[in-house]
Amino acid sequence: MNVKTFSYLALALPLLTTVSTAKADLLASIKSSGVLRCAVYSDVPPFAAPDTKTRQLVGMDIDLCQALSKQMGVKAQLVPTSVEARVPVIATGRADVLIANLAYTKTRSQQIQFSDPYYVAKEMLVVKAANADKPLSFFKGKRISANKGTTSEQSIVLKGGKPVTFQDAASAFLALEQNKVMGFVTNTMTATKMISQAKSSGINLAMVKEPMALEPIGVGMKQGEPALLTAVNSGLKAMDEQGTIDKIWNQWLGPNTDYKMTREEHVQPLSSLTFQPLD
Incomplete structure (x- = not known):
């Protein structure tokens, strides 16, 4: 190997090492x-x-x-x-x-x-207790609340409901309590806690058994x-x-x-x- 070739190889070694590391x-x-x-x-x-x-x-x-x-x-x-x-x-x-x-x-x-x-996880429809035994098909075309821009909102569209969206879950939930919507969609965890909180205020809510998504x-x-x-x-x-x-x-x-x-x-x-x- 002549000196010139050795010099080229020596210069190339750092580059080869860099390429090898990048591909690790x-x-x-x-x-x-x-x-x-x-x-x-x-x-x-x-x-x-x-x-x-x-x-x-x-x-x-x-x-x-x-x-x-x-x-x-x-x-x-x-x-x-x-x-x-x-x-x-x-x-x-x-x-x-x-x-x-x-x-x-x-x-x-x-x-x-x-x-x-x-x-x-499941997106669940929370409704007044009297409607909890209804199939999801019953809620097609109905006003249903959810957080704006969430998968909860997407699931309402997916099931044929009319989304009514809010910036936070508390406002979306309040719309159900005040009968401004027929249901409220959220994950199972949030639904469970909010149903419990509503019950302490004398409002009976429940989840429809079939998930929205x-x-x-x-x-x-x-x-x-x-x-x-x-x-x-x-x-x-x-x-x-x-x-x-x-x-x-x-x-x-x-x-x-x-x-x-x-x-x-x-x-x-x-x-x-x-x-x-x-x-």
């Missing part, structure tokens, strides 16, 4: 650093919110993040985020995974990739990271089989909490679910 997959980087950067809500109880005494983030999603990190053999690093920023924080690479009660939608699936869901909840990740997706799915499946997810669920959402919810679905491929994705 995210899972390898996580394993190398020993840290899983996990985006969670900054203040959305019971998923993630500051403890009133310690000010440390606690909640269902915090415990899920810690358990998933342990399953993957690394430590968790929490990245607090807002509802509005939870998808961008993954798309821009500021966090490795997103565990923030993230529902699968068509739009989000184009921005990030989803793990196998670990539970299926199904929303698979999973872990969000950057697109184009198949190794990480496989690792997260494997970790969730193991946590499910070990009873870890059920234990976390029961602590934060279960029958002995204010939400009184039972986890009915287990970790399974998204393709195995029968549902109509919302936009």
